[in-house]
Amino acid sequence: MQSGQLPLSELASPFDLQSTLESGQSYLWWRADGNDYEGGLYGGNNWYRTTTEVDDEHAVIAVCQTDECLKWRSHIDAEPILRDRLRLDDDLTAIRQGAPDDRIVEAAFEAYQGMRLVQEPPFQTLVSFICSAQMRVARIHGMQQALREAFGTPVEFDGETFFSYPTPGQLAEATEQELRDLSLGYRAPYVKRTAEMVRDGTDPADARERPYEQAREHLTQFVGVGQKVADCILLFSLGYTEAVPLDTWIRKIIDRYFPDCERGNYEETSRALRARLGGEYAGYTQTYLFHYLRHAEDPPE
């Protein structure tokens, strides 16, 4: 067992673990108290866990934020992985300066200071967002937990047994009925067929070689992936910070705050909102707006 502490004072910008992991970007971590996505408890001292693979070995990573630092425990040296997956080196000040000077954008950045985009493993993100279609955040997370327990590999950690996220091969071997039994509904065949594609050599990470809009188009070859899900994979896994996924919440936000960006189809509306939100880091701003307006009781005009 290894452990470490990463002083928050060494980061370029503030950091907030809970909003980063519970803002609907990633469904690949779970809280030690089991109270995922139930809100409250802001202020830290919750351990979050996930798994990773190093040289075909499965490892658990546990992380907890205190007032002064990010503490971690793991089978491996987790610091570089945390730095990467939680984008600890992002300069939020610069990102915020590139965002538009709107009341609603200011309020969102102010409400969740320190929230980062995540950068999660491509296949796991791909499956997570196939499951996300017409589904609530808490249930998407529950589905990923169910997939781990049904098809992942057991990993011992701190005297408990956890499960790795299933590999493409492990998921491809699941039957459609087994996936339906986990309440995946009509997404079950999408997950199975996509897992088969990845197992057989089509790598979602290959999208990285392409410019943004071509990368989005490339990802739609996977079954169950349309433009919106493709944008989520680009934004939350492949480092395309300009990607702006247009889901039901963002469409409400467009109606209310950016009606001039509505262009009647996904591609053009996305392009207009991307420009409106500052271009290069538009997806960062979008993620703040999404999280803020989904929880705000009394949003400003």
Place this chain on the structure above:
DNA sequence: CCCCAGGCACCTC
């Protein structure tokens, strides 16, 4: 009973 959730595949035209 209704409506909705980080939509997509498939079908017309």
Place this chain on the structure above:
DNA sequence: GAGGTGCATGGG
């Protein structure tokens, strides 16, 4: 390419 329809499940 634009526009409809069916699709699973659970919560409010």
